[in-house]
Amino acid sequence: MAQFGYYVLLATLIVATYTAAASVVGHHNKSRRLAVSAQYGGFATFGLLTLASMALIYLFVTNDYSVKYVQHYSDRSMPLFYKATAFWGGQDGSLLFWVWVMSIWGAIAVYQNREKHKDLMPYTIVTLMAVTVFFVALMIFGDANPFETYLAGAPTDGQGLNPLLQNPYMVTHPPSLYLGYIGWTIPFCFAIGALAHGKLDYGWIGAMRRWCLVAWVFLTVGLTLGGLWAYEELGWGGYWAWDPVENAAFMPWLTGTAFIHSIQVQERRQMYKLWNMVLIILTFLLTLLGTMMTRSGVVQSVHAFAQSNIGGWFFAFIILTLVVSVGLLLYRAKELAPEHGLESVLSREFAFLINNWVLLAAAFFVTFATLLPSIWKFFFEEEVNVGPAFFNKWMIPIGLILLFLTGVGPLLSWRKSTVSTVQQQFLWPAVVSALAAVGLYFGYGMENWKPLATFVLCLFVLLTIGQEFFRGTRHRMQTSKENPLDALVTLMTRAKRRYGGYVVHFGVLVMFFGFAGESFKIEEDVNFTPGKQVKIGPYEVRYDDLRFEDDGQKNMITAQVTVFDAGSGKEISKLYPAKWFYRKPEDQPSSEIAKEMSFRDDLYVVLGGYDVEGKTAALQLKVNPLVNFVWLGCAFLMLGFGIAVWPDKKKATRAVRVRRFAPAFAGTASFLLAVLAVVLAFV
Numbered sequence: 001m002a003q004f005g006y007y008v009l010l011a012t013l014i015v016a017t018y019t020a021a022a023s024v025v026g027h028h029n030k031s032r033r034l035a036v037s038a039q040y041g042g043f044a045t046f047g048l049l050t051l052a053s054m055a056l057i058y059l060f061v062t063n064d065y066s067v068k069y070v071q072h073y074s075d076r077s078m079p080l081f082y083k084a085t086a087f088w089g090g091q092d093g094s095l096l097f098w099v100w101v102m103s104i105w106g107a108i109a110v111y112q113n114r115e116k117h118k119d120l121m122p123y124t125i126v127t128l129m130a131v132t133v134f135f136v137a138l139m140i141f142g143d144a145n146p147f148e149t150y151l152a153g154a155p156t157d158g159q160g161l162n163p164l165l166q167n168p169y170m171v172t173h174p175p176s177l178y179l180g181y182i183g184w185t186i187p188f189c190f191a192i193g194a195l196a197h198g199k200l201d202y203g204w205i206g207a208m209r210r211w212c213l214v215a216w217v218f219l220t221v222g223l224t225l226g227g228l229w230a231y232e233e234l235g236w237g238g239y240w241a242w243d244p245v246e247n248a249a250f251m252p253w254l255t256g257t258a259f260i261h262s263i264q265v266q267e268r269r270q271m272y273k274l275w276n277m278v279l280i281i282l283t284f285l286l287t288l289l290g291t292m293m294t295r296s297g298v299v300q301s302v303h304a305f306a307q308s309n310i311g312g313w314f315f316a317f318i319i320l321t322l323v324v325s326v327g328l329l330l331y332r333a334k335e336l337a338p339e340h341g342l343e344s345v346l347s348r349e350f351a352f353l354i355n356n357w358v359l360l361a362a363a364f365f366v367t368f369a370t371l372l373p374s375i376w377k378f379f380f381e382e383e384v385n386v387g388p389a390f391f392n393k394w395m396i397p398i399g400l401i402l403l404f405l406t407g408v409g410p411l412l413s414w415r416k417s418t419v420s421t422v423q424q425q426f427l428w429p430a431v432v433s434a435l436a437a438v439g440l441y442f443g444y445g446m447e448n449w450k451p452l453a454t455f456v457l458c459l460f461v462l463l464t465i466g467q468e469f470f471r472g473t474r475h476r477m478q479t480s481k482e483n484p485l486d487a488l489v490t491l492m493t494r495a496k497r498r499y500g501g502y503v504v505h506f507g508v509l510v511m512f513f514g515f516a517g518e519s520f521k522i523e524e525d526v527n528f529t530p531g532k533q534v535k536i537g538p539y540e541v542r543y544d545d546l547r548f549e550d551d552g553q554k555n556m557i558t559a560q561v562t563v564f565d566a567g568s569g570k571e572i573s574k575l576y577p578a579k580w581f582y583r584k585p586e587d588q589p590s591s592e593i594a595k596e597m598s599f600r601d602d603l604y605v606v607l608g609g610y611d612v613e614g615k616t617a618a619l620q621l622k623v624n625p626l627v628n629f630v631w632l633g634c635a636f637l638m639l640g641f642g643i644a645v646w647p648d649k650k651k652a653t654r655a656v657r658v659r660r661f662a663p664a665f666a667g668t669a670s671f672l673l674a675v676l677a678v679v680l681a682f683v
Contacts, residue, residue: 002067005055006140006147012048013136015041020129027122038125039114045132046107049100056096056146057087066154069093069146075158075584077553078166086161088174091295091310092139092146097174098291099135101182106132109186109211120204124193131185134317142310144295160584163554169229173222177249180219181287184252186211187259188284191277195328200273200335205263210645212260217641219253224634235591235606237523237622239630242391247370248290251363255283258359261352261409268414269349270339274329275356277336281325286363288318293370344416351409358405362398366391400453403512406505407461410498411468429463454516461509465502472499492643500644504637511633517601517626524621525608528559537623539572539596539603540564546615555581559607559617563596572596577607577619599632601625 019041026034056069060083065071073086073093088097106128113121139145187208194204226246227239240246259279265272292314329336342349369386376384411425437456440446446455469488476487492499526534528543535541545560558578564571575594582588596603602624609618 001055001059001062001064002147002149005052005059006145008048008052008055009136009140009145009147012045012052013133013140015044015048016129016132016136019045020126020133023122023125023129035118035122038122039110042110042125042128043107045129046103049096049103053087053096053100056093057084059147060084060086063158065156065158066149067146068148068150071150071155071158073158073161075160077583078161082161082166082170085170085174086165088178089161089165089170092144092148094174095135095139095144095295096146097178098182099132099139101175101178102128102135102185103132105179105183105186105211106189109189109208117204119197119199120190120193122193123196124189126196127189127192128185131189134313138310138313142313144310158584160582162585163580163582163588163590164233166582166590167229167233169225169232173225173229176218176225177222180215180217180222181249181252181290183211183215183218184256184280184283184287187215187280191280192325192328195277195325195332198332198335200332205266205276209263209267212256212263213641213645216253216256216260217638219249219256220634220637223249223253224631228631231627232593233590235593235620237521237604237606237620237624238518239627242366242369242388244370245294247366248293251290251367251370252283252286254359254363254366255279255286258356258363259283261355265349265352271342271349272353272356273338274333274336277329279356279360281329282360282363285318285321285325286367288314288321289367292318346412346417346419346422348409348412348414351405351412355402355405355409358398358401362395362402365394365398396450399512399515400457403454403457403461403509406508407457407464410501410505411464425467426464429460429467432463433457433460448519451516451519454512458509458513458516461505465506465509468502469499496646497644500640500642500646503640503643505640507633507636507638507640509633510636511630514626514629514631514633517624517629520625522623525618526621527616527618529614529616534621535566536621537601537603538566539623540566540569541603541605541619541621543617543619544574546610546612546617548612554583557581557607557610557612559610559619561594561605561619563603575603575605577605579607579610597628599626599628602627 019038022034022041023038025031026038059067059070060074061080063070063074063076063083069090069092070086073089074083078086086093088094109128110121110125113124117124190204190208190211194200223246226249230241230246231237231239256279259276262272262276262279266276292311295310295314342353344350369391372386373384376382407429408426413421433456436459437452440452440455446452469491472491473484473487476482476491477484480487480490482490522537524534524536526532528534530543530545533540533542540563542562542564543559544562547558547560549556549558556578557580558576561575561577562571563573563575573596575596577594578592580590580592582590591606594605602622604622604624606620606622607617608620610616
């Protein structure tokens with residue numbers, strides 16, 4: 001089976017190369033047969049990579065430890081569930097997963113646009129196949145072959161999967177992250193196709209606008225599930241630490257978010273054409289850079305894959321992509337000139353422009369700060385640490401600016417807003433927010449400017465968004481004589497993109513509301529003996545017992561604590577924080593946290609040290625206020641996305657229904673993933 005998988009990769013390399021050549025030759029010779037052949041080549045590439053992926057999963061579930069990758073990332077005691085997901089647990093398999101996911105998106109994109117955008121597809125297919133050839137060649141000729149076998153003396157058991165990855169979020173987080181991360185390849189391919197062909201009108205934007213939304217929503221879910229994984233599994237009490245691998249996924253999210261906003265201006269006003277090309281190219285380059293960072297040893301992280309020699313391959317491909325992209329941009333510079341100029345700073349176009357600059361500045365800052373330790377060490381041979389405090393110092397103000405723009409940009413008029421319109425939209429939200437700021441500062445003594453500014457801006461955005469729903473619903477009630485619920489539903493169904501966007505922005509403010517809770521976190525480390533009781537925040541925590549168990553795969557040391565309400569003394573729950581010691585890999589304990597959850601806060605309990613004979617335990621107690629609003633905000637983001645892309649109610653041909661299937665499925669699946677994340681967190 002290992003040989004079969006390797007030969008399938010070789011076949012994929014041949015088919016992808018042929019597909020690229022057939023697409024170019026067929027386009028220039030106007031050969032319909034070659035053009036169709038290239039389209040089928042895209043489908044065949046997907047089929048071959050699916051075979052290779054299934055072969056690797058088969059090797060895992062059948063315990064074939066003659067394959068080095070299988071032996072490194074699994075063992076016989078692992079549940080089947082984790083054996084299958086170990087497919088993407090290491091570097092080689094994750095690269096195969098990368099290109100397989102891309103082939104799935106690519107096959108759907110080719111099928112959707114094979115007739116509608118015939119002129120764009122040849123160069124789009126060439127770009128798609130070029131990326132495919134690079135990744136497949138990396139596995140065949142680089143140090144990343146997932147089917148490499150031991151020449152002699154194959155082990156009889158594996159080394160085991162990292163305990164940190166043996167978590168239910170391992171099943172949802174990586175696939176969602178990859179679907180979003182890699183999904184940006186499709187818009188990039190369309191952009192290069194448009195530049196190469198010269199068709200730079202709205203056509204290429206229309207062809208991949210929903211692809212951008214699909215990529216963005218899966219990447220957002222993936223980042224949120226990654227935060228949940230860190231919160232549940234790493235045991236440090238937080239969900240974002242500006243880790244290099246977290247940043248690698250966040251960088252293209254920033255530029256991709258800017259692109260999604262910016263293409264609205266091109267769609268509506270035929271402006272920002274060059275901006276949009278630059279943003280989508282940067283987004284794709286950042287996905288390549290992030291993939292290189294996590295797999296080449298350039299950065300050190302608990303999430304990073306093994307160090308290898310593939311960094312040079314990635315660097316060369318990034319440079320090649322950059323040269324080709326910049327060359328095409330220069331070649332088409334005149335055709336990318338805007339058809340209209342900016343008429344006023346009080347306009348939606350200008351707000352989106354500011355939004356672009358802020359997001360781009362954030363992306364460059366995160367990229368530079370993430371790479372700074374490696375750059376410094378290379379040039380000066382000295383270690384330098386760039387920690388969360390440095391990131392927060394700069395990114396918190398940037399985030400607050402973006403939060404403010406979330407409430408302002410969508411409410412400004414296109415071209416030019418009058419002073420009276422601005423007053424109508426923002427006067428009373430600004431006044432109420434200012435009064436709230438005074439009340440929080442003087443009434444509640446909230447002197448820390450970070451949570452104060454966050455709460456006030458969240459209120460401001462809530463009021464600006466809320467008044468849009470209120471005014472629209474009231475107008476329908478007056479003109480159509482509908483009841484409030486019917487008026488609201490009709491309003492949202494008739495302007496799905498607009499009101500879906502408002503729901504997305506509401507999700508953003510809910511997440512920021514949750515972020516602000518970090519400023520009120522309470523932490524305490526306590527050495528407990530049985531019966532000892534400690535008060536922390538609104539809770540009383542009593543330590544009851546310590547027990548030892550063995551399930552065959554690992555040893556488990558579990559503490560039992562009882563949680564009481566500090567005010568009433570009423571028992572709330574029993575919690576069981578634990579340490580798990582897996583037999584394989586050895587000496588890699590896993591902290592299994594326990595928490596009491598509510599929308600007000602989490603009581604987060606970690607078992608630090610212990611004495612089995614004396615039944616004593618050192619517990620880390622943390623109260624994390626508002627943290628669950630972060631997960632709830634993500635659910636609203638997905639809901640808004642689903643509203644925005646939901647198909648219209650009308651009779652459509654089968655072809656139209658097929659074209660709409662992918663984004664509608666993505667919206668539904670992403671929303672369900674987000675809801676599942678919230679449910680799992682509470683469980």
